[in-house]
Amino acid sequence: MATERGKKKNPEAPDQKALSEGISSLFSSLKVVRLLRLGRVARKLDHYLEYGAAVLVLLVCVFGLVAHWLACIWYSIGDYEVIDEITNTIKTDSWLFQLAESIGMPYRYNTTGSGQWEGGPNKYSLYITSLYFTMTSLTTIGFGNIAPTTDGEKIFSVAMMMVGCK
Secondary structure (H helix, E strand, O other): OEOOOOOEOOOOHHHHHHHHHHHHHHHHHHHHHHHHHHHHHHHHHHHHHHHHHHHHHHHHHHHHHHHHHHHHHHHHHHHHHHEEOOOOEEOOOOHHHHHHHHHOOOEEEOOOOOOOEEEOOOHHHHHHHHHHHHHHHHOOOOOOOOOOOOHHHHHHHHHHHHHHOO
């Protein structure tokens, strides 16, 4: 039998075509089986993402705790240095004095009662300001609106910057 181009038609050709299609579909199904491995990869990735999220939360909590401790130390330094115990005067270069003046809650000397210094910012405002300063210093942003002015404040700030820059 001749074909249109003058070639003989092979009677086994339809069987070979079916066989090649079967082999092709077998290889295609093997590729689909490889896709099943993506499920395992997705499960492992999900496990690692959960672990990564836990580590991230833990790091944020540790950063917050360190910032809290440093804020308490920063406040203690300012509280210690704002009043000169020897001369019983206010040190105008302390960050606490400058904060008190800027928010309109200055320190005043009580002459009629206890003879002690009173006033100044409330504890909530002092803590938030201390935490703000330590956060901006640890993250190396440092806006500069709260700045160390006394020697003790400067020494502490340098130490805090060394902790924050690693």
